[in-house]
Amino acid sequence: xxxxxxxxxxxxxxxxxxxxxxxxxxxxxxxxxxxxxxxxxxxxxxxxxxxxxxxxxxxxxxxxxxxxxxxxxxxxxxxxxxxxxxxxxxxxxxxxxxxxxxxxxxxxxxxxxxxxxxxxxxxxxxxxxxxxxxxxxxxxxxxxxxxxxxxxxxxxxxxxx
Amino acid sequence: xxxxxxxxxxxxxxxxxxxxxxxxxxxxxxxxxxxxxxxxxxxxxxxxxxxxxxxxxxxxxxxxxxxxxxxxxxxxxxxxxxxxxxxxxxxxxxxxxxxxxxxxxxxxxxxxxxxxxxxxxxxxxxxxxxxxxxxxxxxxxxxxxxxxxxxxxxxxxxxxxxxxxxxxxxxxxxxxxxxxxxxxxxxxxxxxxxxxxxxxxxxxxxxxxxxxxxxxxxxxxxxxxxxxxxxxxxxxxxxxxxxxxxxxxxxxxxxxxxxxxxxxxxxxxxxxxxxxxxxxxxxxxxxxxxxxxxxxxxxxxxxxxxxxxxxxxxxxxxxxxxxxxxxxxxxxxxxxxxxxxxxxxxxxxxxxxxxxxxxxxxxxxxxxxxxxxxxxxxxxxxxxxxxxxxxxxxxxxxxxxxxxxxxxxxxxxxxxxxxxxxxxxxxxxxxxxxxxxxxxxxxxxxxxxxxxxxxxxxxxxxxxxxxxxxxxxxxxxxxxxxxxxxxxxxxxxxxxxxxxxxxxxxxxxxxxxxxxxxxxxxxxxxxxxxxxxxxxxxxxxxxxxxxxxxxxxxxxxxxxxxxxxxxxxxxxxxxxxxxxxxxxxxxxxxxxxxxxxxxxxxxxxxxxxxxxxxxxxxxxxxxxxxxxxxxxxxxxxxxxxxxxxxxxxxxxxxxxxxxxxxxxxxxxxxxxxxxxxxxxxxxxxxxxxxxxxxxxxxxxxxxxxxxxxxxxxxxxxxxxxxxxxxxxxxxxxxxxxxxxxxxxxxxxxxxxxxxxxxxxxxxxxx
Numbered sequence: 056x057x058x059x060x061x062x063x064x065x066x067x068x069x070x071x072x073x074x075x076x077x078x079x080x081x082x083x084x085x086x087x088x089x090x091x092x093x094x095x096x097x098x099x100x101x102x103x104x105x106x107x108x109x110x111x112x113x114x115x116x117x118x119x120x121x122x123x124x125x126x127x128x129x130x131x132x133x134x135x136x137x138x139x140x141x142x143x144x145x146x147x148x149x150x151x152x153x154x155x156x157x158x159x160x161x162x163x164x165x166x167x168x169x170x171x172x173x174x175x176x177x178x179x180x181x182x183x184x185x186x187x188x189x190x191x192x193x194x195x196x197x198x199x200x201x202x203x204x205x206x207x208x209x210x211x212x213x214x215x216x
Numbered sequence: 217x218x219x220x221x222x223x224x225x226x227x228x229x230x231x232x233x234x235x236x237x238x239x240x241x242x243x244x245x246x247x248x249x250x251x252x253x254x255x256x257x258x259x260x261x262x263x264x265x266x267x268x269x270x271x272x273x274x275x276x277x278x279x280x281x282x283x284x285x286x287x288x289x290x291x292x293x294x295x296x297x298x299x300x301x302x303x304x305x306x307x308x309x310x311x312x313x314x315x316x317x318x319x320x321x322x323x324x325x326x327x328x329x330x331x332x333x334x335x336x337x338x339x340x341x342x343x344x345x346x347x348x349x350x351x352x353x354x355x356x357x358x359x360x361x362x363x364x365x366x367x368x369x370x371x372x373x374x375x376x377x378x379x380x381x382x383x384x385x386x387x388x389x390x391x392x393x394x395x396x397x398x399x400x401x402x403x404x405x406x407x408x409x410x411x412x413x414x415x416x417x418x419x420x421x422x423x424x425x426x427x428x429x430x431x432x433x434x435x436x437x438x439x440x441x442x443x444x445x446x447x448x449x450x451x452x453x454x455x456x457x458x459x460x461x462x463x464x465x466x467x468x469x470x471x472x473x474x475x476x477x478x479x480x481x482x483x484x485x486x487x488x489x490x491x492x493x494x495x496x497x498x499x500x501x502x503x504x505x506x507x508x509x510x511x512x513x514x515x516x517x518x519x520x521x522x523x524x525x526x527x528x529x530x531x532x533x534x535x536x537x538x539x540x541x542x543x544x545x546x547x548x549x550x551x552x553x554x555x556x557x558x559x560x561x562x563x564x565x566x567x568x569x570x571x572x573x574x575x576x577x578x579x580x581x582x583x584x585x586x587x588x589x590x591x592x593x594x595x596x597x598x599x600x601x602x603x604x605x606x607x608x609x610x611x612x613x614x615x616x617x618x619x620x621x622x623x624x625x626x627x628x629x630x631x632x633x634x635x636x637x638x639x640x641x642x643x644x645x646x647x648x649x650x651x652x653x654x655x656x657x658x659x660x661x662x663x664x665x666x667x668x669x670x671x672x673x674x675x676x677x678x679x680x681x682x683x684x685x686x687x688x689x690x691x692x693x694x695x696x697x698x699x700x701x702x703x704x705x706x707x708x709x710x711x712x713x714x715x716x717x718x719x720x721x722x723x724x725x726x727x728x729x730x731x732x733x734x735x736x737x738x739x740x741x742x743x744x745x746x747x748x749x750x751x752x753x754x755x756x757x758x759x760x761x762x763x764x765x766x767x768x769x770x771x772x773x774x775x776x777x778x779x780x781x782x783x784x785x786x787x788x789x790x791x792x793x794x795x796x797x798x799x800x801x802x803x804x805x806x807x808x809x810x811x812x813x814x815x816x817x818x819x820x821x822x823x824x825x826x827x828x829x830x831x832x833x834x835x836x837x838x839x840x841x842x843x844x845x846x847x848x849x850x851x852x853x854x855x856x857x858x859x860x861x862x863x864x865x866x867x868x869x870x871x872x873x874x875x876x877x878x879x880x881x882x883x884x885x886x887x888x889x890x891x892x893x894x895x896x897x898x899x900x901x902x903x904x905x906x907x908x909x910x911x912x913x914x915x916x917x918x919x920x921x922x923x924x925x926x927x928x929x930x931x932x933x934x935x936x937x938x939x940x941x942x943x944x945x946x947x948x949x950x951x952x953x954x955x956x957x958x959x960x961x962x963x964x965x966x967x968x969x970x971x972x973x974x975x976x977x978x979x980x981x982x
Contacts, residue, residue, distance in 0.1 A: 092238070098491060101896050132237075136238060148233075152230065152865045154236055154237065156409070156458045156460075190900060196872065196901075196902075
C-alpha cells in the first residue's frame with residue numbers, strides 16, 4: 056500500500072506526515088508523533104481512552120483513520136496545558152482525586168473539555184452523559200463528575216499568564 | 217492546642233498526579249526502545265488438546281519475522297506463585313505437550329511490526345489431538361471425568377478445611393436451621409492498561425523488563441527460574457501501572473514470551489495483549505458454588521455454620537489456592553461463630569484459570585453469608601441491623617485458631633448505618649434498602665511464595681538540602697500507595713509531603729516488598745517506611761540534642777520541619793539546618809534510615825482487619841427486572857485514615873466494581889469459550905450508572921498499623937453484591953442466590969413469585 060501525505064495541526068504544531076492509508080489517528084499520534092499521553096484500552100471503540108479533540112469535537116482516535124484527519128486541527132491531553140500551566144480541569148482533577156491509575160484520564164479530560172465547550176453549565180446528569188463513552192475501572196466516576204462540576208461552576212479559572 | 221498530626225488525615229494530592237493528568241506518565245504501553253521488535257502470541261483454539269506437532273517454518277520465512285518460539289525453546293519449568301508446594305506449580309506459560317484452556321499460549325512471534333507478527337501467527341501450523349474436556353467443577357470432580365493434570369485425581373487441585381467448636385452439637389442446640397445453595401459468578405479485572413511488557417536482553421547476560429505489574433519482585437523471581445538467570449540479573453521496572461485489581465502479580469504470557477524472544481534475539485521485544493486476549497487468556501475471579509447450613513437461636517444468636525465450596529479452578533492453580541482459603545475464612549466474618557466448619561475444594565476445569573481479584577474470595581463469601589443472614593432475620597422476625605449487631609465481632613475477639621481481632625469498629629458502623637436508614641424514611645414504591653457487613657485483611661501473613669526477604673522493606677536517604685529519597689518495594693498501580701507512603705514518611709520524619717521523593721517500581725533500586733495485593737501496602741509497607749523514617753529521624757535528633765543540650769529528661773521530635781523539645785516546642789532548630797550539620801558530622805555521608813516489616817505471631821491470616829457496613833438503595837423496574845442503584849452508603853473502619861482523598865477514591869471505585877459483580881458483569885461460556893470478550897458485551901458500570909455515594913468514617917486505632925491505619929481499598933469490594941441482593945429482596949420480595957442479578961433473573965423471580973401467589977389464591981378459592 057502506497058503511503059500518503061497528510062497535513063495535520065496537533066496541539067498548535069503543524070506536521071506533514073507520510074503514512075500508510077490504513078493507519079488510525081491514534082497510531083499516528085502515538086507512534087509517529089510520540090504523543091503517548093493518548094491511550095488505547097480496546098479495539099472496539101468502547102473505552103474512550105483514545106479520545107482527542109478533532110476540530111473542536113471529541114472523537115475516539117481509534118475509530119478515525121489518520122487520512123480522515125488530513126487538514127484537521129487536533130488537541131490531545133498534551134495540548135491542554137497553556138505554556139506549562141495546568142488547565143482548570145486538570146487542577147480540578149488533582150483536587151478531587153479524579154483519577155487513580157491514570158490510564159483513562161487523558162481521554163476523560165478531553166471528553167470533559169468537549170462537554171464544557173458544548174455545554175458550559177451542564178447538570179450532573181449531563182456531565183455523566185458527557186463522559187458516558189469513557190470507561191474508568193478505578194474511580195467509580197463520582198470524583199470525576201465532581202471535578203467537572205466544580206469547573207463548570209467557575210471554581211477554577213484559567214491561570215493568569 | 218497542637219494538632220496531633222501535621223500530615224496524616226489531610227487530603228493530599230496524588231503525588232503522581234501531575235504526570236498522569238498531563239500525559240507525561242510513561243506506562244509500559246508507551247515504551248518504545250531503539251531496535252524494538254513487536255511480539256504476538258498464538259493461542260490454543262481448543263479447551264483440551266495434545267500438541268502433536270508445531271511447524272513454524274512458514275512463519276519464519278515471512279519477511280519481517282525475526283523469531284518464533286514455542287514450548288521447545290523453554291527450559292520446561294512449570295511455574296506457579298505457590299512456590300513452597302511443587303505440585304501447585306503447574307503452568308508452563310508456553311505449553312509443551314498439552315493445552316488446557318482456550319487461549320493458552322503455544323507459540324510467540326517477534327517481528328518488525330505488529331501487523332507482520334499477527335500475520336505470522338496464521339502461518340504457524342499446530343497439529344492437535346483434541347481431548348475430551350470438562351467445564352464445570354461439579355462435573356470435573358466426578359469419577360471418569362477428563363483429567364487435566366496427571367497428579368490431580370478427579371481434578372482436585374487444592375482442598376481446605378477450617379474448623380472450630382463442635383458444629384454438630386451446635387446444630388443440635390439451634391432453634392432454627394437453614395440450608396441454601398449459592399452460585400457466585402466470575403468477573404474480569406478489566407484494567408484499562410492490558411497486560412504488557414517490553415523485554416530487553418543484552419549481551420552481558422542481563423535482562424530488563426518494563427511491565428505493567430502489581431509486584432515487580434514476584435515477576436523478577438519467577439522469571440529468573442523460567443529463564444535460568446540469576447534473580448539480580450533481571451531488572452523489572454514498573455513505574456506506572458494502569459490498574460491491577462489482582463490480575464497483575466503472577467507471571468504472564470506477555471512478560472515471559474517477550475523475555476524469551478529477547479533472549480533469543482538480543483533485541484528489545486514488546487508484547488501488548490489486546491482486549492480480547494485480556495478477557496480470554498489472563499486470569500479472572502473465581503466462580504464458586506457454595507452450600508451453607510446455618511443454625512441460630514430464636515433470638516437471632518448465631519450458633520453453628522457449615523460451609524462447603526466447590527470452586528471452578530480453570531486450568532491452573534494460580535492464586536486460586538489462596539482464594540480458596542480466604543473465602544472459607546471470610547465466610548465466618550465479621551461475626552462471632554461459636555462453631556464453624558468449612559470444606560473447600562478447588563477443581564481444575566478446561567477454562568481460563570481463576571485467581572485473585574479484589575476481595576480475593578471474600579466478595580463471594582460475603583454475598584452468600586449476608587444473603588442468608590437476611591433470610592434468617594426475616595424468618596425469625598428480627599431486624600436486619602439487630603441480628604448483625606447481636607453477633608458482631610468486637611475488639612479483642614479471637615477467631616479460634618485463626619486470627620486475633622484488635623481494633624474493630626463494626627458495632628459503630630452498624631449504628632451509623634441504622635441512623636442513615638431511619639433518616640431515609642419511607643421509600644418510593646419498588647425500592648428497597650439492603651445491607652451487608654464485611655471485614656477484610658490488611659495484608660496476608662502466609663508465605664507460600666517462600667520469600668527469604670522481609671515482607672516489606674524501605675530505605676530513607678536524607679540529602680544535604682533536606683530532600684528525602686524514599687525507596688519502597690511496593691507498587692503503585694493506581695491505588696495511591698506512593699502518596700500514602702510519602703505521607704507516612706513525612707509524618708514520622710516531621711517534614712512535608714513535598715520534601716519526599718519516592719522511588720518505586722524498579723528492582724535494581726528498590727528494596728523488596730511482596731507487592732500490591734491482599735491490601736498489604738498501607739500496613740506492611742507503611743510500617744517499614746515508618747521504621748525507616750524513625751531510624752533516620754533518630755540520627756538527626758542525635759545531632760540536634762548535642763546542639764540544643766537540653767536537660768537530659770527532655771526528649772526531642774520533629775514536626776513540620778521544626779526540630780524541637782517535645783515539652784517546650786518553641787525551643788528548637790530548623791530541620792534544614794540540623795540536616796546540614798548532621799551530614800557534616802557524619803563525615804559527609806547522607807543520613808540513611810532502614811526499615812522492614814514481617815508479621816510475627818499474628819495468627820494465620822493477617823495482622824489487622826478492616827470492618828464496615830454498607831447500605832444500598834435500589835429500585836427494581838417491575839416490567840423488566842432491571843436494577844437501578846440510587847444510594848450507596850458505607851460506614852467504614854479502616855483504622856486511622858491516612859489520606860481522606862485516597863480512601864474516598866478507593867470506596868467509590870470499589871462500589872463500581874462490586875456493583876458490576878452484583879448485577880452487570882459476567883463471563884458466560886460455551887464449551888470453555890468466553891462469549892463476551894470485549895467491552896461492548898462485557899458490561900462494566902459507566903458514569904450514568906453510578907449511585908450517590910456517601911462514606912462515614914468510623915475511626916479506630918489499630919495497634920499493629922502505622923499511625924493506627926489498616927486496609928482501605930480491597931475490602932470495600934466485599935459487601936456490595938450481597939447488599940444489592942438484600943435490597944432487591946426488600947424491594948420486590950425475591951431472594952436471588954445466583955450472581956449476577958441480571959434483569960432477566962430478577963424478572964423471572966418476580967414472575968415466579970406472582971404465579972405462586974395466584975396459585976395459592978386459586979387453591980384458597982377451592
